[in-house]
Amino acid sequence: MSVQLSRDDVAKVALLSRLKLDDGELDRMTEQLGAILGYVERLSEVDTEGIEPMAHAVERTNVFRADVETPMLPREAALSNAPKTDGQYFLVPQIFDAG
Template sequence: MEISDVRKVASLARLALTEEELLTYGRQLTGILDYVRLLDEVDTQNTEPMPHAIALQNVFRDDQRTNSLDVADALSNAPRTDGQYFLVPQILEERSGGK
């Protein structure tokens, strides 16, 4: 993997990595990707993918009202709240003077 690819993957994964980490993961991921190329030996032309370990279909439950977490419990582990909502940094720019 090129260092630019590693940087792109880190950005997709939302991971801030140091230059040293980028180099290490680049080297290690290249090794792992070389190893998994082993799978090319298997002819899977007529094989359906198996996304899950068991073949359960149409799992329904009764449509009954149940309690969900109350607000205080849901917020209890949040790094920042105002007691009712999660607080996040501002994501929209303020516009001065106009609508």
């Protein structure tokens, strides 16, 4: 299961993670992620043949509630922490070229 992470691999993970890292951070991250993944490799020693994955400690499924209207957070409260809003919507930068 051994994985050697290169600095380029780490840069790709940073992009997937939507994290802009500077050069120093990329260097440190390459070293530290390598050490942690090296430690995690010991999981490959464990025989897990035929063992079901356990995603949750309480393995309940389909918890239903009645389909009735309940009070929701008012718009004003929902927008109250937005970095940019026009009072009606969250404002985002333009996504498509004006062309």
